[in-house]
Amino acid sequence: MKISKAEFIKGVIGDDYSLKDNLPHIAFFGRSNAGKSSVINSLAGKKDLVKISKVPGKTRQADFFRINNSFYLVDFPGYGYAKCSISKRNKIIKRIFWYVEFSEARPKAVFLIIDVNVGLTALDWDMLKILEANKHQVVIVANKIDKLSKEAAEKQLSLIQEEAPDILVLGYSAKTSEGKDELTQKIASFI
Numbered sequence: 001m002k003i004s005k006a007e008f009i010k011g012v013i014g015d016d017y018s019l020k021d022n023l024p025h026i027a028f029f030g031r032s033n034a035g036k037s038s039v040i041n042s043l044a045g046k047k048d049l050v051k052i053s054k055v056p057g058k059t060r061q062a063d064f065f066r067i068n069n070s071f072y073l074v075d076f077p078g079y080g081y082a083k084c085s086i087s088k089r090n091k092i093i094k095r096i097f098w099y100v101e102f103s104e105a106r107p108k109a110v111f112l113i114i115d116v117n118v119g120l121t122a123l124d125w126d127m128l129k130i131l132e133a134n135k136h137q138v139v140i141v142a143n144k145i146d147k148l149s150k151e152a153a154e155k156q157l158s159l160i161q162e163e164a165p166d167i168l169v170l171g172y173s174a175k176t177s178e179g180k181d182e183l184t185q186k187i188a189s190f191i
Helices: 036-044 086-101 122-133 150-163 180-190
Strands: 006-012 025-030 062-067 071-075 109-115 138-143 168-171
Touching (some): 025 036, 036 062, 036 071, 036 138, 036 180, 109 122, 122 138, 150 168, 168 180
Parallel strands (some): 109 138
Antiparallel strands (some): 006 062
């Protein structure tokens, strides 16, 4: 699959995740600062499709991007550290959980973006447990492999795969687009 068209459609702050065209959703979750927005920009081949901030937790809404007029990439706010009040942070987490557990607009798959250098955190494991309990298809995308040597990246990816043996782990670099073909093919397999 080649992404030839990517456009922002809407941002959702509440719980209405349905769209009139009923195209399938591919959801992107991850901790604040794991690089979700950068991964989406890299996949789309656009530097400014998704706004990127140096302030962790800047995204407060679920952003819907229509891809090739055939599906949506849904960029959810990062969970975990965010420069906002605890009550706002809790609202973000509740919104993610509602989408995962109760939304009729069920995603075809969830791509959990993590920082390869950090690995799976306690928050990531909490998210994985909820996704598993709700029988979602999950792929872990270990971003930022460009910051490691090839040998160190392979070692980190192996460690992450050992921790989560039942989930596919893909290495990725939003900066260099390493792993882009594999990631886009995996997304296409769910559509």
